[in-house]
Amino acid sequence: MTTRxxxxxxxxxxxxxxxxxxxxxxxxxxxxxxxxxDLFPVSELAAVDTLTELISRIKVLLGDRVSGDSVLSxxxxxxxxxxxxxxxxxxxMASLLSDYRRLLTDLMRREQHRSAMSADVDPAALAILLAxxxxxxxxxxxxxxxxxxxxxFEALLTLLRK
Amino acid sequence: MTTRxxxxxxxxxxxxxxxxxxxxxxxxxxxxxxxxxDLFPVSELAAVDTLTELISRIKVLLGDRVSGDSVLSxxxxxxxxxxxxxxxxxxxMASLLSDYRRLLTDLMRREQHRSAMSADVDPAALAILLAxxxxxxxxxxxxxxxxxxxxxFEALLTLLRK
Numbered sequence: 511m512t513t514r515x516x517x518x519x520x521x522x523x524x525x526x527x528x529x530x531x532x533x534x535x536x537x538x539x540x541x542x543x544x545x546x547x548d549l550f551p552v553s554e555l556a557a558v559d560t561l562t563e564l565i566s567r568i569k570v571l572l573g574d575r576v577s578g579d580s581v582l583s584x585x586x587x588x589x590x591x592x593x594x595x596x597x598x599x600x601x602x603m604a605s606l607l608s609d610y611r612r613l614l615t616d617l618m619r620r621e622q623h624r625s626a627m628s629a630d631v632d633p634a635a636l637a638i639l640l641a642x643x644x645x646x647x648x649x650x651x652x653x654x655x656x657x658x659x660x661x662x663f664e665a666l667l668t669l670l671r672k
Numbered sequence: 673m674t675t676r677x678x679x680x681x682x683x684x685x686x687x688x689x690x691x692x693x694x695x696x697x698x699x700x701x702x703x704x705x706x707x708x709x710d711l712f713p714v715s716e717l718a719a720v721d722t723l724t725e726l727i728s729r730i731k732v733l734l735g736d737r738v739s740g741d742s743v744l745s746x747x748x749x750x751x752x753x754x755x756x757x758x759x760x761x762x763x764x765m766a767s768l769l770s771d772y773r774r775l776l777t778d779l780m781r782r783e784q785h786r787s788a789m790s791a792d793v794d795p796a797a798l799a800i801l802l803a804x805x806x807x808x809x810x811x812x813x814x815x816x817x818x819x820x821x822x823x824x825f826e827a828l829l830t831l832l833r834k
Contacts, residue, residue: 580756580757583756584753584756584757586756587749587752587753587755587756588753588756590749590752590753590811591746591749591750591752591753593749593815594742594745594746594748594749594750594814595742595746600815600816603815604815604816607812607815607816608816628831628834630830631827631830631831632823632826632827634823635820635823635824635826635827636824636827638809638812638819638820638821638823638824638827639805639809639824639825639827639828641808641812642804642805642808642809642811642812642821642824643801643804643805643808644808645808645811645812646803646804646805646806646807646808646809646811647800647801647804647808649752649804649807649808649811650769650800650803650804650807652756653755653762653765653766653769654762654766654769654770657800658797658800659800659804661794661796661797661800662797662798662800662801662804663801664794664797665793665794665797665798665800665801666801668792668793669790669793669831669832669834670831672790672831672834
């Protein structure tokens with residue numbers, strides 16, 4: 511697909527699209543980041559108040575949206591592949607992940623404060639673990655649509671509640 | 673790279689290489705699967721006896737082997753990307769993951785039996801969670817070499833030991 515085709519589809523002058531995205535590569539990167547971020551918008555994560563709510567939303571996400579969506583799967587994999595060779599994209603993915611982790615850390619801290627979660631685990635370390643487990647389950651569910659990701663989340667909740 | 677070049681490098685007749693791998697695509701798939709499996713060989717996982725040993729080996733793996741190895745990172749990402757569009761590769765990755773999970777389930781069960789781990793969590797569900805957390809941490813470490821994956825494993829051990 512050419513930048514010209516994108517401009518036509520968006521009903522914008524070619525110059526506007528080229529100028530705004532500084533070329534096709536930047537346009538593709540923006541589209542990829544948008545897809546990743548759109549999967550679980552940062553603003554939605556910020557509105558989640560409890561661990562139970564978080565897990566139930568991720569469950570819905572993995573069950574309804576992701577399973578069987580081969581286009582989404584292809585875009586996610588392609589973006590990861592690009593990130594492996596593009597330091598700029600990698601840095602922007604890392605920065606997005608860091609935003610997620612900051613919000614998860616705040617959520618853990620709140621849960622510990624209201625004694626809904628064990629207090630002897632570092633919230634920042636848990637946030638790293640939780641973000642990784644979420645993405646890993648997404649990855650494995652994309653490879654194996656039969657995978658029982660719900661049971662893994664149940665196990666996680668049981669562990670966190672002790 | 674051509675099949676001919678591979679045959680030359682391996683000092684094998686072209687026919688042997690073509691016949692053995694049934695073409696270039698199968699050769700690339702075998703190479704990719706080999707790289708993935710080589711990261712943490714199934715036979716090595718089978719020899720791991722305790723959770724502590726498992727976590728310490730994954731830590732070494734993430735710290736020494738993976739960080740900064742851009743070739744490994746590129747092969748892993750490329751393999752995932754290919755898996756998104758190749759049902760055969762996807763099925764073989766899923767089957768490899770299922771081998772890992774079976775061994776992890778056995779390990780959890782042994783740990784529960786010797787009371788080294790809490791007994792009220794389903795070992796199979798924990799195996800799904802653990803495999804996903806490991807791959808997710810690998811993925812996030814490839815995107816962000818500064819990520820404190822060790823602290824995430826400490827948090828996981830603390831949770832499992834309760």
